[in-house]
Amino acid sequence: MVSDAPIFGFNDARADIVRTVIDRVMLGTKDPLLALNDAAYHETKRLEGSRRAADQRELAEWQKLARGLARTSDADRRAQLRELCERYGWDVAGNFDPRVFQVATRLMPPLVTALLAPSTFASMARTPSKIISLDALADKVLVEGPLSKLQRLVRRGTAVYVPTHLSNMDSIVFGYALERAGLPPATYGAGKNLFTNPLLSFFMHNLGAYRVDRRIKHNLYKDVLKTYSCVLLERGYHSLFFPGGTRSRSGGVERRLKLGLVGSAMEAYARTLIAGQERRIFFVPATINYLITLEAETLIADFLSEAGKGRFIIDDDESTRLARVGSFMKKLLGMHGAVVIRFSEPVDPFGNRVDDDGVSHDGRGRPVDPASYVKNARGEVTIDHARDAQYTRELGEEICRAYERDTVVMATHLTAAACFARLRSSSPAADLFTVLRQREAVTIPRDDLARDAVHLRDTLLALEREGGVRVGDAIRHASGGDIVEGALRAFASYHPQPVLRSGPAGITLCDTNLLFYYQNRLAGHGLAWDVIAPPGLPRAPATTVRGAAATGGAS
Amino acid sequence: MSAPGTSQKPAVGVVGGGPWGVALALAASRAGSDVTLYSRRESSHAKAQVRTTGDYAEVARARLVVIAVPSTVAREVARALGDHLDGSHLVVHGIRGLSVDRFETVSDILRSETPVRRLGALGGPVQASELIEGRPSAMVCGSHYPEVLAAVTTAFQHSALRVYGTPDLRGLEWASALVGCLSIGVGFADQAGAGPGLLAALISRGVDEAARLAATAGADERTMLGLGGYGDLLASIRLQDRPEVVLGRALARGRTLDEAIAEAKLRVEAIALIPRIVQFAREARVPTATFDALEDILQGAGSATIIEKMFAG
Numbered sequence: 001m002v003s004d005a006p007i008f009g010f011n012d013a014r015a016d017i018v019r020t021v022i023d024r025v026m027l028g029t030k031d032p033l034l035a036l037n038d039a040a041y042h043e044t045k046r047l048e049g050s051r052r053a054a055d056q057r058e059l060a061e062w063q064k065l066a067r068g069l070a071r072t073s074d075a076d077r078r079a080q081l082r083e084l085c086e087r088y089g090w091d092v093a094g095n096f097d098p099r100v101f102q103v104a105t106r107l108m109p110p111l112v113t114a115l116l117a118p119s120t121f122a123s124m125a126r127t128p129s130k131i132i133s134l135d136a137l138a139d140k141v142l143v144e145g146p147l148s149k150l151q152r153l154v155r156r157g158t159a160v161y162v163p164t165h166l167s168n169m170d171s172i173v174f175g176y177a178l179e180r181a182g183l184p185p186a187t188y189g190a191g192k193n194l195f196t197n198p199l200l201s202f203f204m205h206n207l208g209a210y211r212v213d214r215r216i217k218h219n220l221y222k223d224v225l226k227t228y229s230c231v232l233l234e235r236g237y238h239s240l241f242f243p244g245g246t247r248s249r250s251g252g253v254e255r256r257l258k259l260g261l262v263g264s265a266m267e268a269y270a271r272t273l274i275a276g277q278e279r280r281i282f283f284v285p286a287t288i289n290y291l292i293t294l295e296a297e298t299l300i301a302d303f304l305s306e307a308g309k310g311r312f313i314i315d316d317d318e319s320t321r322l323a324r325v326g327s328f329m330k331k332l333l334g335m336h337g338a339v340v341i342r343f344s345e346p347v348d349p350f351g352n353r354v355d356d357d358g359v360s361h362d363g364r365g366r367p368v369d370p371a372s373y374v375k376n377a378r379g380e381v382t383i384d385h386a387r388d389a390q391y392t393r394e395l396g397e398e399i400c401r402a403y404e405r406d407t408v409v410m411a412t413h414l415t416a417a418a419c420f421a422r423l424r425s426s427s428p429a430a431d432l433f434t435v436l437r438q439r440e441a442v443t444i445p446r447d448d449l450a451r452d453a454v455h456l457r458d459t460l461l462a463l464e465r466e467g468g469v470r471v472g473d474a475i476r477h478a479s480g481g482d483i484v485e486g487a488l489r490a491f492a493s494y495h496p497q498p499v500l501r502s503g504p505a506g507i508t509l510c511d512t513n514l515l516f517y518y519q520n521r522l523a524g525h526g527l528a529w530d531v532i533a534p535p536g537l538p539r540a541p542a543t544t545v546r547g548a549a550a551t552g553g554a555s
Numbered sequence: 556m557s558a559p560g561t562s563q564k565p566a567v568g569v570v571g572g573g574p575w576g577v578a579l580a581l582a583a584s585r586a587g588s589d590v591t592l593y594s595r596r597e598s599s600h601a602k603a604q605v606r607t608t609g610d611y612a613e614v615a616r617a618r619l620v621v622i623a624v625p626s627t628v629a630r631e632v633a634r635a636l637g638d639h640l641d642g643s644h645l646v647v648h649g650i651r652g653l654s655v656d657r658f659e660t661v662s663d664i665l666r667s668e669t670p671v672r673r674l675g676a677l678g679g680p681v682q683a684s685e686l687i688e689g690r691p692s693a694m695v696c697g698s699h700y701p702e703v704l705a706a707v708t709t710a711f712q713h714s715a716l717r718v719y720g721t722p723d724l725r726g727l728e729w730a731s732a733l734v735g736c737l738s739i740g741v742g743f744a745d746q747a748g749a750g751p752g753l754l755a756a757l758i759s760r761g762v763d764e765a766a767r768l769a770a771t772a773g774a775d776e777r778t779m780l781g782l783g784g785y786g787d788l789l790a791s792i793r794l795q796d797r798p799e800v801v802l803g804r805a806l807a808r809g810r811t812l813d814e815a816i817a818e819a820k821l822r823v824e825a826i827a828l829i830p831r832i833v834q835f836a837r838e839a840r841v842p843t844a845t846f847d848a849l850e851d852i853l854q855g856a857g858s859a860t861i862i863e864k865m866f867a868g
Contacts, residue, residue: 259655350642350672362670364637373672377618377706380642390699391672 006236007185013235021227027084028223032077033069035220039084040066042218081220088224088445089473091444092189093212140335143177145343149356150284151182153346156358158236159281160265161186161386162399163341164254164287164407165242167294168317171209174240177341187232188223189261216401226264233268236279243399249303251293251401251517253403253524255395256534265349266388270374272383282354283395284342285402289472291492292333293517294318294346296327298410300517303532328480331493337474338490340410344402350391351398403525409460410472415487416518417528418452419444419500419509424529432531445506448450457483459527470526477555557769564589566755567710569605570632571623572596575649577621578686579677580605585689586713591617599810611738619647619706620810621677622665626652626824630664633763637669645703647696653732654753655827660726660728661756675703676724678731678783680790683715695783697727715759719782726769726778734784735793736825738791740849742803743791747858757865758788768832768846771839798823806852823826828854 006013024273029035040062047059072080138306153159163174171190178185191213217521233239245258251408265281272279293299318324347353349369352360362368376382424435426442444452461476463469475483484507491499491514499511510517522528569580572594580592581604590605595616614620615636622631629650633711640646643826646669652662662674685692696707698717704720713778719729737758766779772854778784791800797820805815816823829849836843849862855865 027791250766352670362637364634364669366638366670368641368670370642375643376702384702386701387673393699394672 001354007187007238007293010187010237014093017228017231017235018086018093019214020231021089021224022082022085024227024231025089025223026082028227029081029220030548032074032081035081036065036069036077036084039218039220040069043216046215048219048326055434072379082429084220085224085451087513088221089228092212092225092228094209094211111546140337141173141176141339142337143180143341143343143419144408145181145286145347146181147181147343150301150343151203152347152356153282153354153358154184154238157282158233158268159183159186159238159282159284159346160233160262160298161238161240161241161284161286162243162262162392164403165244165247165284165285165404166288166299169294170242170288171240171291171341174286174341177286177288182345182542184238186238186240188242189229193470198445200412205294217228222260227262230264230268230271232267234271234275234279239517243396247295247299249299250523250532251296251300251303251520253287253400253407253521253531255400255524257399259392259396260396261400263388263392266391267375267383269349269370270381273374274383278371280358281349282358283345283349283399285399285406287340287342287403287406287408289340289408289410289520289521291330291338291412291490292328294324296514296517297495300513304513328494335490335493337410337472340408340472342406342408342470344406347395347398349395353394356525404469405467408470408472408523409475409523410520411475411478411483411486413501413521414456414460415449415453415484415521416515418449418456419507420515420519420529422449423512423515432516436516438509439512440501440508440510443503443506446481446502448486449484449507452480453483453515454480461528463525469527558740566591566617566620568617568620569593569623570611570614570620570636572607573623574683575590575626576623576796578683579621579649581689582686582713582716583621583710583773586709586711586716588710591618604707609649611636612639615644617712618643619645621720622646622648622650622661624650625822626650626661627822629661630668633665633668637671640669640671642670642672644671645673645675645700645706647675647677647698647703651678651731651735652824653729653828653840655831657842660725662724662728673700673703674698674724675700676727676731677707678727678787679719679787680782680799682790682794686716689715691717692850693717693719693782693786695721696780697721697724697725697778697783698726707712707795716764719780720785720797721778723775723778725772726774726776727783729731729772729774730765730779730784730829731787732824732833733779734787734791734845735823736829736849737761737765738794738797738799739803739806739823739825739829739852740845741791742797742800743807743852743858743861744803745800746807748806749858753862754792757845758785758792760865762788764794764836764841764843764845767841768836771835771841799825802826806855811855812853824855 005279043062044059044066047055047062050056069077124277150159161174163170171188175185187210190209196446210228212311229239243257243262244254248254264499269281295318345353348360350370350373352362352368352370354360361371371381374381423442424440427435427438457471457475460469460471464471472544474486479485488500488502495511495514497511501508501510519528520532523532524529556656567583567588568591569576569583570593572592576592580590582814584590584604591614592605592607593609593611593616595609602657608614622629622632622637629652629765646663648665652661662676665671665674675696677694677696678691679695681692681694694711694716696704698704708718708720718810740757740761741754749757762779762785766776766780766782769779770776774813785817794800798819802815802819802823805818806812810818829846833843833846833850836846844867846864848861851861851864
């Protein structure tokens with residue numbers, strides 16, 4: 001436990017932090033009428049659809065505010081604005097108790113299990129030593145990367161963790177990974193929907209989470225959030241953002257990010273310089289890789305449905321059904337290396353690699369002073385939003401490259417990619433939906449599939465040698481048969497409908513949607529069919545590995 | 556930095572003692588900038604008006620550095636210059652080129668070889684001779700950073716030079732490279748006796764294809780259709796000494812590729828780029844009849860085949 005991390009002083013600092021946020025947002029809001037109108041418009045729109053009494057009351061308040069706006073004086077508007085800022089500021093900050101935190105992290109693995117899989121917890125309770133030991137999950141959840149460097153860096157500056165996002169389990173799993181890696185806890189903005197379960201909410205708060213209500217769309221709320229995040233970073237609170245913004249619907253590794261909160265780091269860094277108290281910020285990309293994903297069925301269905309395109313919050317998926325979560329956890333914890341959290345090399349806010357001592361180095365290894373990037377023509381540090389927005393975009397690209405390099409490929413991803421390549425070659429030139437309709441239509445002889453798997457694994461190993469991906473240990477030396485077998489077991493243990501079915505003629509491809517979901521993990525690497533490239537980005541080339549033959553063997 | 560406070564003149568460092576580097580140095584000087592030119596040779600034009608040095612450290616005293624060297628040495632110059640730069644510099648290049656293997660732009664090279672992030676490129680129809688003689692012309696600067704556009708405008712714009720800005724850096728770099736390819740076609744068609752109608756068709760169709768290709772590579776289509784693409788290509792019609800045009804003319808006279816290269820005197824990047832562009836277009840399923848025809852030109856096809864190919868699309 002690293003107990004000198006600033007988060008342990010959060011209780012004392014909270015009022016001060018919230019006040020700073022409110023003052024700064026007030027100062028930055030040039031036109032209160034515009035801000036209030038924007039807020040009232042978006043909130044009215046959101047609340048109109050609701051039947052809940054509390055929402056109806058809130059709606060009435062907003063309508064009243066909107067009606068009165070034109071007549072109120074500027075001073076009154078400022079007062080209303082401040083009131084709103086205060087409400088949002090305190091709502092976001094929540095509460096945090098360091099004493100509970102100490103216990104909570106210690107108890108987390110068994111606690112998560114208890115929350116999610118009571119029967120497993122019961123068996124743990126019989127051997128109390130297991131409860132206070134993190135070893136219970138040690139061989140199930142692997143934590144990899146430059147850990148000792150990160151341990152040094154968090155004492156010299158502020159870490160911003162930016163992992164990939166697949167599942168609602170991510171924040172818990174990542175919090176656990178930090179603890180296992182000997183890194184101090186990080187604050188993060190968790191969706192308010194995760195706070196509805198009182199027990200989970202209690203621990204969320206006490207694991208350093210602040211509340212983000214993603215239903216609120218207006219600029220004032222976004223300003224409060226960004227400013228809150230900025231102030232925390234200025235004060236050295238290590239932070240966790242999921243820059244994908246939302247769980248990856250396709251199962252693919254993020255190639256385009258939502259950079260709002262990431263961008264607050266540029267301002268935070270510049271502000272520490274202006275205040276004469278430079279505090280360096282290190283971005284730490286990471287991948288969270290699951291052999292099986294808790295919400296896979298819902299997410300891919302959402303991806304494939306036209307109606308789902310704009311859906312940002314799913315509040316009725318597997319993660320809200322406790323029995324399903326329980327079964328998932330139980331299965332997950334029964335499998336070796338079922339989750340791999342891989343930390344990437346840390347970079348400064350301008351995309352430069354950082355060494356063990358926190359010194360930034362450019363692409364050719366020359367030391368460079370990060371402060372030089374925020375200076376103007378007269379050598380003064382400035383906050384320039386247009387400039388910082390571009391730095392943020394470039395950092396986003398750097399983070400995406402790190403994701404690609406540090407994606408850990410597992411048996412399910414590899415087997416799904418091999419199967420999907422076969423599925424595709426059985427109806428060449430067809431569009432995605434035609435390919436997906438071939439449920440239970442294709443059966444691959446076991447030996448053929450094993451051969452495809454080995455071929456793809458070798459291609460992955462070649463890509464790994466160029467630094468383009470990571471091959472999971474379970475498949476690194478395994479035979480093709482074992483890889484396929486591993487995937488079959490993993491799919492069958494959790495997904496209620498068969499994904500692959502083993503029969504005398506071979507392996508039948510059943511749930512093509514889920515195969516698509518798992519193969520998408522390799523799409524950005526050019527090793528699986530890439531129909532999920534975000535618009536405006538060139539698709540991954542068919543295969544980028546020199547000396548390797550065509551993708552997936554069967555295509 | 557440029558001795559702040561001692562001089563109101565914006566300081567500009569220019570790297571490249573060839574005609575293009577000297578022209579840019581003179582243009583900046585004419586706009587009232589305090590110019591330092593890095594050059595390994597003496598230039599009679601430059602000597603009178605700008606300070607010349609053989610030391611990168613001197614050039615890097617200016618916050619704004621402009622690189623105007625042949626694309627073949629861009630990487631090595633960037634690497635050497637990079638030792639003297641930091642995150643506060645603004646670096647802009649005026650180099651036409653795109654790497655053949657992975658379509659790396661020159662700004663990509665600068666990004667990997669220097670610590671600088673605030674990068675930009677120069678393009679458009681402006682010619683070295685116009686800048687040297689002080690005749691009115693127009694130039695495009697592409698950068699994602701508004702302060703780079705502002706600094707270039709301040710340093711270069713004057714009564715005889717208008718600087719237009721675009722945030723589409725990649726688009727401008729792709730446009731410059733693709734204009735290089737299409738200029739071979741302009742030289743070839745002109746020499747082979749194409750009428751004004753055919754020449755116009757070649758240019759318009761070529762620009763259209765190039766715009767779609769650039770968009771596929773992540774650029775904004777409109778950049779190729781504007782001053783940095785279409786405008787730059789139109790200038791080829793009257794540029795008898797643009798190396799690409801010379802090469803195209805020589806090929807039309809039945810010269811072999813090697814002879815044509817010798818005639819152009821300068822290394823023509825487009826020769827290697829054209830087949831790669833054709834391949835890229837095929838992969839991206841963008842029809843590019845004009846570029847297909849250009850590929851045939853390089854392989855020694857006669858004008859009849861080319862017209863057939865060009866109109867096949």
